[in-house]
Amino acid sequence: MGFVRRFVNVFRPGRLERDFDDELEFHRQMRLRQAHSQGLDSVEAEQATKRRMGNQSVAREEMRDARVAGWLASSLQDLRHGAVLLRRDPGTSALIVLVLALGIGGNAAIFTLLKTAYLDPLPYREAGRLVTINEITGWIPNVSEYLEIRARARTLEQIAFAEHLDMQLTGNGEPARVFAARVTASFFPVLGARAALGRTFLAEDNQPGRSPSVILSDAFWRSRAGADPGVIGRTLRLDGQPAVVVGVLPPGFQFDYPTLRIPEPVDIYVSYPLDRTGPLGASSNGRGVPVRVIARLRAGVTIREAQSDIRRVARELTREHPEAFPNPQHDPSLFTFVTLPLRDAIVGTQRSLLWLLLAGSGILLLIACANTAQLLLARSLRRAREIAIRSALGASRLRLIRQFLLEGIVLAACGGAAGLLAARWIVRILVALLPVRSPLLATAHVDARAIGFTLAISLLSALIFAIVPAVKGSRWEPGPSLTSRIATGEGNRWRHAMIAIEAALSVFLLCGAGLVVQNLWTLLSTPMGFDPVHVLAMRLKLPARHEDSIDRKAGEVFQGYLDKIAAIPGVESAATVTGPPLRPARGGNAELVGVTDQTGALKSIISWNHLVSADYFRTLRIPLLAGRTLRRDDAGRGVTVAVVNEEFARRFGLGADVVGKQIDEGPGEAPTTIVGMVGNVRTRGLDTDPFPEVYLSHLQLAWGNTYLVVRSPLPAGQLLKQVKAAIASANSEQPVFGVETMDEMISDSVAEPRFEVFLIGAFALLAVAMAAAGMYSVISCLVSQRTSEIAIRMALGAGRGDIVRTVLGTTTAWVVVGLAGGLGLGLAARTTIRSLADIAVAGSAWMYGTLVLFFFVVTLVAAYAPMRRASRLDPAAALRCE
């Protein structure tokens, strides 16, 4: 209590002084009255009183001391003094504040992102109890498995699934493609979402045989339904089927995390008819409908308990259904369910990105602190006179140290405030640049916790950068500081140490940057197996009417488009493919007739299956290695034909002789004949090994969903217009979407490594720039300190080389020490960086050599100007100045 009042009194000295005056004046008046009553006249009374009371200012001072927190008042004084000094040297101060703002702002921004990822509540009711359930192999359970989990799990309060798919919306106006999620009625209750209009799904909406119900997202309702409240009860045509709108979701609801493999915002939710229950275990061979299973744990159940409960379900399934889950040993690495907290699943791989960012920005802040310390140290040495005078006048060493620290805090506070402003922008820029859209991180905002963090790191960095200048600068010797020139050499060891630290940290960052750059380089220079230049890709989904009516003839409809497109002048070739490179494809097991493994059973591998048109290999320039490619006349053949890739053959221990072999299609089905072998394509991404692939003719089998690829040297925009016109002339109801050039697809596929290169590269370059600035300032300082020494040496006949060696010798040694340290750190942390950034390449000696060279060049550039000054020194002039 008393302390608080004393603290408050610091800030209202005027009122306090008035009180003291009043009290003392009252006392004086009483004395006067007494003197009068003793019979003295006014003048005598006045004098007597004065004699009695003496010097009142001393009393007032002591009263003030009693009433005011003394250390605080003098701190305020120091603070004011500090602020004045900082203003007197605005250039340096501004530079320091800028550097600190960058460092602190970067850290505050990354903290804000981490806070959003791990601390802020997810926008769902009691989100801590939400989990996702996957299969250990990375597959997603299918509907049958979902139903088994629902029936058997004991730790789940509620469980729901969602299946995401493109749907076609017809009815009023142009046919539109919508991104839909088919969900169970439990989906919204699990997430704790309610409808803003109408209702969410009821259990009977999932009854098989009923026409589906639809719930619109807020965005869809506003953009496509004109925010019309009367939309409830209206019938839409989805994929040609009637569907009734039963509700509209509130604006805040979204569940479309790309990390959960939901690529884009969901337009509409459709009730799932629970009759398509494929066979158990079908998801593991890719033929089932994959669903995303989310569940709410019962209150009080830990994630560990839930995990063992769900594992038990998986064990029961393998025991009871050995035909669906061939896993007699219950080996959990072959089949089990993995229960993951929803938050972890959503943050996903962005976790490592965030930690990389934090590490980078943390190192950057340390370098910024080292640089600030350099500048303050240089200034504290310039202020030796001031310090000496203050010491001589009785300032204690502690008080001087406090003065320096307070100046540091003023700087850090300015830097922190600017950093906080910058943080809001940095957060937005980072989220916009993120390689994968992140609805979670997009909600990141600077709040009280972020402000608290910023305050804390500002104070911490003030302590880090002000402590050395404070301790060094407050030391003084009475004689030389006051009488003669400033003592030279003082603090140089500290400066060199700081240069070494800066060099080490920036080289460390450079090592990280080198790794990610080399990684990106390796990815981009790996042969892709096809030629992406001048290829435009887009998606086609056959209008539902056609899909229903012509069933297996989808390929013929597409072939009609292809013929029109091929007729466009300037188009070299065009083709359809269900799974072009770098895009998802359907997978499945493949066996060759007559090819067995050691146990005598048919050897089975997993391969990707694509339906392609005849010109696909020509369009992407995938080389034919054996046999023939697909032909249009395959359509009329009795046998299904296929082209496989080289990897497919290799997995069966075959080469070109794979041509002529037959793919087993199971009992009662005619086998598929392999007619050709083509080169491998990096289907799944640039960082994956080739995968077995089977290409089938879209004229023999049909899927209504495909990609169109067109090779033409025409500009993409012009080409697209002509392609759209050609398609419309064949079928006016055919929408085209997802248009991209193949180059863009490739660049998308390396978005994450590129983002890492961009960020870590930026960090490293900033760090090197700061280290260079630090070296420049130290070397400049050394040169000016040693001007007279250099002049004398020159006068005595030293050459320029000698001078450079003299001045740079120590500095170079320290820089080399720092460089070696940083390189050592970088090599030591290589495994960590590689696992965090998910990098396959090991840094090559060539890469490390390059970055050491780079750092040396930067050092030379930093040293050039001051060294030039030193070597051009005119000894006579320099010595006269002394």
Place this chain on the structure above:
Amino acid sequence: MVPSMSMGNRKDQLMGKLDLLILRILSSGDSMHGYAIAERIEQFSENVLQVGEGSLYPALHRIEEAGWIRSSWAPSDNNRRARFYRITAAGRRQLAHEETEWLRAADAITRVLRLA
């Protein structure tokens, strides 16, 4: 903090116990202003102890900060605004404590003086 504060007043040698005297005067329960307290001390000590303002007021403020007395502004009998001090419960406890300490010390000193 600054050593030359007593202004050479010899009677300030006793002022180390000024806190005790102030508390004792205020222990009657009346609220008094500084002048009255000084007067009362002089009166009771038969003018042996003269309290200077330079000591009295800092002492009053210090004691108030310690929480032993409390002050408020009020008009005095000559209609001027004056600061009146009143003892607190903590002050009474402190007084009792200091009083015993002082009496014991004084007793001890007296004995030594008698014997010597």
